[in-house]
Amino acid sequence: MPNYDLIAILGPTASGKTPFATALAATLHTEIISADSRQIYRGMDLGTGKDLDDYTVNGQQIPYHLIDIADPGYKYNVFEYQRDFLTAYETIKQRSLLPIVCGGTGLYLESVLKGYRLMPVPENPELRQRLETKSLEELTKTLEQYKTLHNSTDVDTVKRAIRAIEIEEYYKLNPVPEREFPALNSLIIGVDIDRELRREKITRRLKQRLDEGMIDEVRRLLAEGIAADDLIYYGLEYKYLTLYVIGKITYEEMFNGLEVAIHQFAKRQMTWFRGMERRGFTIHWVDALWPMEEKIAFVTTKLREV
Template structure:
């Protein structure tokens, strides 16, 4: 039996995944599944790089705004459960799904390339890590599972502890396998480092102009704790620190955030280069990408 076809778009932050996904979706009549651990949360828009309402009108988007940041903890298991249902329903309607990530762990898990073990919390193990700093936890994870460490926010203590807990319980790293269920065409967007850094900085300034600080202020006023905002990482962590007075001024905020996003993009590339199934293209080669996808779908 012929496998059903799924398109995936991956790339570093600010590499142009959204622009390509919208153009491709319009061209082939596809629907988009967002594979992003922060875009699932309602009201977390600018800080997560969520598509605008106008962009959502171009193509139907799934798994945006499905969780409440004040109380919900949306896990990779939740993503796989909901994403699998959406994938199956979309394919049954003879519509091509485009998975856009984002959070590469989510992409791999949804495609069945990595198993998501059901590991119960181990309070004794967690207690043994309480005296470790975030840097020490990150170093431990990097030694045990370099691939997971390449994507994780190294300041997100909860995720660091959970990743180590899973490895400790299983006694090994969850295996990465080729996708068995779907015929997948994965597009990787390649961009020169200098150009990427320029785009990161430009986008960052634009989001500040559009109200990213005000977004974080509103989230806190609506009941999202400072601790939770820090856990959401990057933009939310830095802006929360700025609003709490830990970062002295906006110039320092922009500088530290800009550098952290660059470091995150570097770690993302470490994850992506290990996947030999990715078809790499220059980030702006939309015409060639669309032609290749159309040819692959027709084959």
């Protein structure tokens, strides 16, 4: 076990990676660092699928990090994630524990597993003003001049596309300086789920969260003063539910559009993880249908192989 610095549990939405990670954490008596770009926001619970009940295993509370650390409306970024991940990682290591990072945000995971050298990118008001009248299609073409788009997350909304261009333009003009980031020897475990089963679980979970009050959650956030555009910026549930609440689309349009968007998102997540393998990461896959005991045994065996 001491030869590994970190265990990473990744997988698409609805694959069951969080219950797996918490059960493993309970077995290893350790703590979890979240790698979810939206679960960092306070009060955004149902729409981000926090499922905090999963962090209680057989009556044992599993400590977690990087959930509920920012206010809704704030534009948290991957540079901040690296910084906050390191703080959590070092805190856990000081307790002589083997941290587990778990999530489905591929960029966040890759940024810490590979140790990207990043720096904060300030806003560029002049560039934003120049781009604000452009269509999403035009912005996408502009962004493609800077880099190959491996997924459509950066061009999900006009605001996201403008921010992505702003970042690329800054990096073009300002070479990234060396930044200390530890080289982590990570055991990476992927949760693979059959596509049809994944689709079924996504639809069932969407209906469940709507029944639990996901629309009321969005209404509350808007009532608290979060701008509709800021919620739409977060995409998926918050995009479609906000459009419904402010009267831009019908309930049926919201449900059908959101269901399709989540399916597409899960597909993009798997595309990212397969891309990680092509970029040199070794991911050991477990089947989502394996019993929990079998999944945990698989990981503990891998830890002993070192």
